Amino acid sequence: MTTTTAAPTGIMGRLKAETAEQHAIAEAKPLEAALVAGSIDHDQYKQYLGQRWLIHRELEAATDRVLGEDHRLSHLGLPGLYQTANIEADLGYLGVETSTIEPLKGAQNLVGTIQQAPSPAVLMGIYYVFEGSKNGARFIARALGKAWGKTDGEGMKYLDPHGEAQRGLWMKFREDMNAIDWSSEEQDTMVKAAQDTFDAISALDDEIHVA
Numbered sequence: 001m002t003t004t005t006a007a008p009t010g011i012m013g014r015l016k017a018e019t020a021e022q023h024a025i026a027e028a029k030p031l032e033a034a035l036v037a038g039s040i041d042h043d044q045y046k047q048y049l050g051q052r053w054l055i056h057r058e059l060e061a062a063t064d065r066v067l068g069e070d071h072r073l074s075h076l077g078l079p080g081l082y083q084t085a086n087i088e089a090d091l092g093y094l095g096v097e098t099s100t101i102e103p104l105k106g107a108q109n110l111v112g113t114i115q116q117a118p119s120p121a122v123l124m125g126i127y128y129v130f131e132g133s134k135n136g137a138r139f140i141a142r143a144l145g146k147a148w149g150k151t152d153g154e155g156m157k158y159l160d161p162h163g164e165a166q167r168g169l170w171m172k173f174r175e176d177m178n179a180i181d182w183s184s185e186e187q188d189t190m191v192k193a194a195q196d197t198f199d200a201i202s203a204l205d206d207e208i209h210v211a
């Protein structure tokens, strides 16, 4: 007897299926485990946010540039999903001056990739990883809130930027991404960029939280 597995449809199906292995590795990193258990210490949390700030700042500047050049991306409403201002609010609340943040190697690598004027496909492969990560980050925000006895969400805007709107925004992102006529070459490029981004984030996690 043979069993067949339906091939995932659309670019979002491909991204999910072809980065599932990398997601499992990232999710199991000691830093992520400490985040989701609410046991991360404050200094590591500040470092985590600081490194993410360096990445999002660059990613969103690159996205602004690409939005001006490729009108296929305009329906995605990406500026409404940006995270730099949320991270800055969190860092401000935690008393971290952004001018003091030094990039670790993992962040430097990712920032370098983003700065090399990525094609829309590379950019959206990277973007997908961070946008998708908001799904799990809501659980982390809840765990940290519990552990730190906080209910106002201050210092956790990055982890839970949209509240109850998260699911709907993710579904819209999925639909809009699938509606774009990505060529098969662009799809392959995007999947590769997403896989590389997961690897970079896992490496960065290990720099922040040495196992």
Ligand code: HEM
Binding pocket: 012, 015, 016, 023, 026, 027, 028, 032, 033, 035, 036, 128, 129, 130, 131, 132, 133, 134, 135, 136, 137, 139, 140, 198, 201
């Ligand atoms: C404690 C760590 C993590 C947990 C518990 C977690 C959990 C989850 C959950 C529950 C989903 C939603 C699955 C669904 O509704 O279909 C998800 C999706 C996703 N997560 Fe994570 N995650 C974690 C870490 C990460 C990290 C570090 C990244 C990358 C920076 C990441 C990127 C993604 C992406 C891209 C998706 C979307 C998958 C799709 O295409 O549907 N996650 N995660």
